[in-house]
Amino acid sequence: xxxxxxxxxxxxxxxxxxxxxxxxxxxxxxxxxxxxxxxxxxxxxxxxxxxxxxxxxxxxxxxxxxxxxxxxxxxxxxxxxxxxxxxxxxxxxxxxxxxxxxxxxxxxxxxxxxxxxxxxxxxxxxxxxxxxxxxxxxxxxxxxxxxxxxxxxxxxxxxxxxxxxxxxxxxxxxxxxxxxxxxxxxxxxxxxxxxxxxxxxxxxxxxxxxxxxxxxxxxxxxxxxxxxxxxxxxxxxxxxxxxxxxxxxxxxxxxxxxxxxxxxxxxxxxxxxxxxxxxxxxxxxxxxxxxxxxxxxxxxxxxxxxxxxxxxxxxxxxxxxxxxxxxxxxxxxxxxxxxxxxxxxxxxxxxxxxxxxxxxxxxxxxxxxxxxxxxxxxxxxxxxxxxxxxxxxxxxxxxxxxxxxxxxxxxxxxxxxxxxxxxxxxxxxxxxxxxxxxxxxxxxxxxxxxxxxxxxxxxxxxxxxxxxxxxxxxxxxxxxxxxxxxxxxxxxxxxxxxxxxxxxxxxxxxxxxxxxxxxxxxxxxxxxxxxxxxxxxxxxxxxxxxxxxxxxxxxxxxxxxxxxxxxxxxxxxxxxxxxxxxxxxxxxxxxxxxxxxxxxxxxxxxxxxxxxxxxxxxxxxxxxx
Numbered sequence: 001x002x003x004x005x006x007x008x009x010x011x012x013x014x015x016x017x018x019x020x021x022x023x024x025x026x027x028x029x030x031x032x033x034x035x036x037x038x039x040x041x042x043x044x045x046x047x048x049x050x051x052x053x054x055x056x057x058x059x060x061x062x063x064x065x066x067x068x069x070x071x072x073x074x075x076x077x078x079x080x081x082x083x084x085x086x087x088x089x090x091x092x093x094x095x096x097x098x099x100x101x102x103x104x105x106x107x108x109x110x111x112x113x114x115x116x117x118x119x120x121x122x123x124x125x126x127x128x129x130x131x132x133x134x135x136x137x138x139x140x141x142x143x144x145x146x147x148x149x150x151x152x153x154x155x156x157x158x159x160x161x162x163x164x165x166x167x168x169x170x171x172x173x174x175x176x177x178x179x180x181x182x183x184x185x186x187x188x189x190x191x192x193x194x195x196x197x198x199x200x201x202x203x204x205x206x207x208x209x210x211x212x213x214x215x216x217x218x219x220x221x222x223x224x225x226x227x228x229x230x231x232x233x234x235x236x237x238x239x240x241x242x243x244x245x246x247x248x249x250x251x252x253x254x255x256x257x258x259x260x261x262x263x264x265x266x267x268x269x270x271x272x273x274x275x276x277x278x279x280x281x282x283x284x285x286x287x288x289x290x291x292x293x294x295x296x297x298x299x300x301x302x303x304x305x306x307x308x309x310x311x312x313x314x315x316x317x318x319x320x321x322x323x324x325x326x327x328x329x330x331x332x333x334x335x336x337x338x339x340x341x342x343x344x345x346x347x348x349x350x351x352x353x354x355x356x357x358x359x360x361x362x363x364x365x366x367x368x369x370x371x372x373x374x375x376x377x378x379x380x381x382x383x384x385x386x387x388x389x390x391x392x393x394x395x396x397x398x399x400x401x402x403x404x405x406x407x408x409x410x411x412x413x414x415x416x417x418x419x420x421x422x423x424x425x426x427x428x429x430x431x432x433x434x435x436x437x438x439x440x441x442x443x444x445x446x447x448x449x450x451x452x453x454x455x456x457x458x459x460x461x462x463x464x465x466x467x468x469x470x471x472x473x474x475x476x477x478x479x480x481x482x483x484x485x486x487x488x489x490x491x492x493x494x495x496x497x498x499x500x501x502x503x504x505x506x507x508x509x510x511x512x513x514x515x516x517x518x519x520x521x522x523x524x525x526x527x528x529x530x531x532x533x534x535x536x537x538x539x540x541x542x543x544x545x546x547x548x549x550x551x552x553x554x555x556x557x558x559x560x561x562x563x564x565x566x567x568x569x570x571x572x573x574x575x576x577x578x579x580x581x582x583x584x585x586x587x588x589x590x591x592x593x594x595x596x597x598x599x600x601x602x603x604x605x606x607x608x609x610x611x612x613x614x615x616x617x618x619x620x621x622x623x624x625x
Contacts, residue, residue, distance in 0.1 A: 007087045008127030008226050009096045011109055013175050015141070016102035018134040019185040023217030023224075024099055030221055037086045037093035039079070041101050078521065079109070080116045087123035095225050096124065103148065103171060106131070106178045110230075126230045131179035132217070133172075135186045138198050142279060144168050145302045169302030173280065176202060180229035181210045188215040200250040204331040205280060252331040255344055260288035260324065260354070263362030265347040266307075273305040277335055283328030284310070288349050289362035296366050298328050308367045382520060386440065389516040389525055393437035396509055396532070400426040400433070403502055410494035419495040420563075422542050424475065425570065428467045429535055435463060436528045465527070468534070468574030472567045479563030496546035502539040506532055538566045 014020045028036060079098065086096055100109065106129050113126050146168045176182060182202055187195055195213070202211055210229070212219055266287060281300035285307075286293050297308040330340055353360060407423030410416070513529035516522070545562030548555060 006122070007092055007094070007096055007124045008228070009083060009098060009113070009124050010127050010225055011098050011100065011106055011129050012132065013100040013104050013106050013109075013130070013179075014102065014132030014183075015134060015137075015172065015175075017137075018102075018132040019183075019214075019217050020099055020102075020132045023132055023183060023185070023214070023219070024097060026217045026219070027097065027221055027224060031225075032221070034221070034225070035091065035094045036225070037089075037096045039082055039086070039096065039098045041079070041099065041104065080112055080120055083124050084120050095127070097225070103166070105171065105174050107174055110178070128180040128224070128227045128229045129178055130181045130183060130224055131175045132183045132185050133176065133202070135184050135195065135198055136189050138172075138184075138201075139194070141168055141172050142201065143302065145304060167302055167304075173205065173301050176205050176209075179206060179209050181212065181224060181227065182206065183217070183219065183224075184211060184213050185217060186215065187213045197250065201279065201331070204250065204252050249333050250331075251333075251335045252329060253335065253337045253340075255283070255326070255328045255330065255341055257326045257345070257348060258324070259326075259348040260286050260293060261326070261347050262349050262353060262360065263287045263289060263294075263364050267363050269343070269347050270305050270307060273300075274303075275300075275332070278330055278332040278340075280331040281305070281328060283326070285326045285328065286324035287362055287364065288354070288357055288360050290358050290360060293324055294362060294364075295324070296364070306367055307364055385516045385519045388512065389520065389522075390437065390440055392509055392512055392516065393433045393440065393528070396433035396528075397430050397437070399505060399509075400429040400535075403498060404430065407495070407498055410498075414494065416495060419498075419542070422495065422499070422538055422566065424471055425535060425538055425566070428471050429531055431467060432528050432531045436524045439524045440522075462578070465574045465578045468531070468570050469578070472571030472574060475563055475567035475570065479560050479567060483557060483560035483564070493546070493550060495542050496550065499539040499543040499546065503536060503543065506536045506539065510536060534570055537569055541565050541569070 012020055012024060024038065028038070083096055083098070086093060098109075100106070110126060110129065113121075113124075148166045148168060148171070151168070184195075184198065184202070190198070199211060199213075202209075210223070210227075212223055266285075278300060281298065283298045285296050285298050287296060288294075295310055297310050299306050299308055328344070330337075349360070404423045404426030407419050407426060411420035411423055510529055510532040513525055513532055517525035517529055541562055545558050545565075549558045
């Protein structure tokens with residue numbers, strides 16, 4: 001494969017209205033001789049950011065749109081495969097820029113790259129995480145306890161659902177603390193004093209990041225692209241106290257103690273914690289519990305203090321022989337260190353309690369680390385839907401065997417060509433379901449799909465398409481012959497009954513197949529769902545044709561005309577799917593296909609519906625939260 005190895009990838013994140021697209025437009029207008037490929041993610045069904053970029057200064061072939069989902073979750077596997085498809089182009093781009101939606105979590109996107117396979121890692125690498133921050137809203141957002149559904153403009157643009165309980169401050173903190181480069185945009189709209197305060201707080205949040213002030217996103221391209229700032233090693237948790245701040249009202253300090261905490265007193269402290277001066281606090285704490293020592297992650301933001309399970313990226317080890325040292329950093333306005341330390345120290349174990357550790361109770365139930373908890377929950381959901389997909393395949397096989405045998409039997413007896421075509425289609429549906437069952441059973445569907453697994457799915461999808469085309473040709477030929485010979489069926493009543501039952505049952509199976517294909521991002525399931533939709537459409541055609549013939553028997557041509565309609569629908573669907581996939585092969589596009597074949601593309605609305613229904617704005621499953 002002729003490809004440029006390790007193409008740098010820049011992740012561009014930031015809230016709605018912070019100026020991400022403005023910054024990206026500036027980069028594309030001032031990229032000099034760099035070949036910049038762009039991937040734009042938008043939660044909306046119409047990718048507005050992509051439309052702006054494509055209408056100005058980026059070639060359509062150099063930009064890929066990912067919409068109806070968030071790349072930090074349900075489109076994370078799609079992001080990796082799209083980056084790979086960009087990297088293998090000839091010539092390859094010098095750099096790839098990924099513009100995230102406003103509700104994306106950079107940490108989870110980086111995790112997706114870390115979980116990619118070896119071939120993908122050889123083609124591309126994370127170069128830097130860039131976060132754009134709106135200087136005019138930072139101070140209010142960082143002290144807010146709002147959730148995303150409380151902002152009307154976010155609900156409209158980011159397609160946020162009412163069930164989403166993600167907090168504004170949590171998203172903001174995640175984007176800032178994980179950034180390599182922070183772009184403080186709209187600096188011309190705030191006073192010098194407010195700018196100093198914002199910069200001081202940011203420096204406290206992320207002492208290692210490069211912070212740049214901008215207006216209208218104007219910045220030297222070398223400050224953002226190909227900086228090589230993203231570390232190759234897993235992130236290590238560290239507490240850094242930045243004392244050389246610009247604003248005298250902003251301060252920070254680290255609380256340290258080798259003593260263990262009393263779980264009951266700490267629990268009461270957390271429940272009653274209130275502070276107007278502390279903006280952010282985080283760290284590790286150790287709690288004594290009988291003959292054990294429990295480790296927790298202390299996190300405070302947006303007036304909410306929580307104890308969580310240790311993040312997976314931390315190198316804490318409470319089982320080592322080293323002493324368990326509690327470390328908590330406090331950041332805020334005019335902090336009085338002795339007073340805060342005294343409150344925290346009141347929760348430490350006394351010397352007497354240390355001697356009687358077996359009597360110590362710990363009522364604390366830590367919250368799971370948000371990123372790890374979502375990942376575990378998502379894996380459970382995928383396993384659940386993998387089982388459902390297998391059951392759907394079995395159900396499809398059983399029903400279509402019954403439907404096909406009955407249809408062919410009645411068609412032979414009543415000489416009904418439409419019912420015969422319908423019965424043959426049911427047999428094709430059986431073959432399709434069997435292929436999908438084999439694919440699901442012997443090839444595990446992972447979130448970041450491996451190339452060989454994608455290839456296997458494409459083979460099965462192509463096989464289903466060819467079956468549809470063969471069925472179409474056979475049905476069309478027989479229908480035309482019966483029409484020329486003016487042959488009429490003895491009765492179409494069996495077709496009326498079978499098609500009525502098929503419409504209701506197959507629609508139920510179809511809706512579940514669409515849902516499972518969206519959740520599992522599985523080409524085979526999507527193709528099989530399309531076949532089910534074709535069966536529904538055929539059932540409707542057969543139902544209408546049978547009714548017309550039963551009501552007006554003089555319409556001798558209805559049965560043959562119905563058969564022709566059925567064959568054309570099947571042929572159109574199979575042919576369109578083959579053409580779409582052929583184009584993707586030519587363009588080296590290995591992504592989860594986004595144009596569905598059956599029903600003339602009617603089913604794409606169903607896919608969009610389930611994309612929007614099953615996921616939150618932050619990209620997690622509604623039933624995970």
